[in-house]
Amino acid sequence: MSDQLSRVPPQDVRTVTCVGAGVIGGGWVAYFLSRGYRVVAWDPAEDAEARLRHLVGTAWTALTDLGLAPGASPDSPFDNLTVVPDLTDACAQADFVQESAPEDLELKRTLLADIDAATPEHVVISSSTSGYGMSEMQVRCAHPERTVVGHPFNPPYLIPLVEVVGGTATSPEVVAWTSDFFRHAGKSVITMDSEVPGFIANRLQEALWREALHMVAEGEATVEQIDLSITDGPGLRWAIQGPMLTFHLAGGQGGMAHMLDHFGPSLLSPWTRLTAPELTPELRDAVVDGCEREAGGRSVDDLVAERDRGVIAILRALGRV
Structure with missing residues (x-):
């Protein structure tokens, strides 16, 4: 209950941490930047920052044409972006975490546990998984109740839909909070009643x-x-x-x-x-x-x-x- 009470309201989220900066993770970074959020990104690959900046720069033309939200930088998408080398540092700054690692179940389980350990206990952790259920992935988390799936569609910076669904250990309040957050961020949201392999x-x-x-x-x-x-x-x-x-x-x-x-x-x-x-x-x-x-x-x-x-x-x- 204390975590729920200290959770930032969906409309008051200011800093989003994106873990993983590939095609999907980078697309999320571009989208959140365009919506006026401060974004902290982490990816273990040596060339991750260069690839991320290329993706965001490519997407920014379309996002600027579509219309930037107040707080987004019209001159440079990178004004509100920080890429950090340390996962713990990235998660410590978050009001919300979006994980977008490769589709490998063991990797997801370990990474989500690491994110869970590094993130303040009141912060929701969302996964971009395209097929795994959160019940499969949250098994090593100390606080699985705040882990949830937020499944986007490529490219996340343009396609509106996000499918939100929790696992067996996820709090219903977290599912509702996450749905509200994505809607406030401009997404079209399907809040699923139960887990289905591959979602809808x-x-x-x-x-x-x-x-x-x-x-x-x-x-x-x-x-x-x-x-x-x-x-x-x-x-x-x-x-x-x-x-x-x-x-x-x-x-x-x-x-x-x-x-x-x-x-x-x-x-x-x-x-x-x-x-x-x-x-x-x-x-x-x-x-x-x-x-x-x-x-x-x-x-x-x-x-x-x-x-x-x-x-x-x-x-x-x-x-x-």
């Missing part, structure tokens, strides 16, 4: 990803055809209404009831293969080569800029900025 969005993405790999492996579709089928097909509808409302409209005036009654029997048709295909060297090479062809000489930085401009345009068109 990743499970749906995974089904599509597996079917795409099957089609490439069987020579049924190319990488370019698969991407075009989504960007110029269902993806346009999904940016406005999700798959459930999309199928609701497919039922015409009868809505989902007509859709299920009319097309329900086709659910038994063996269209999809939800088991993962074997990732053979041939399949790997086909996917890699297809992506290179589709990129058409555009660098990763070029593609990131193109993606970011498109996401901002969609957000603006939908009135979600």
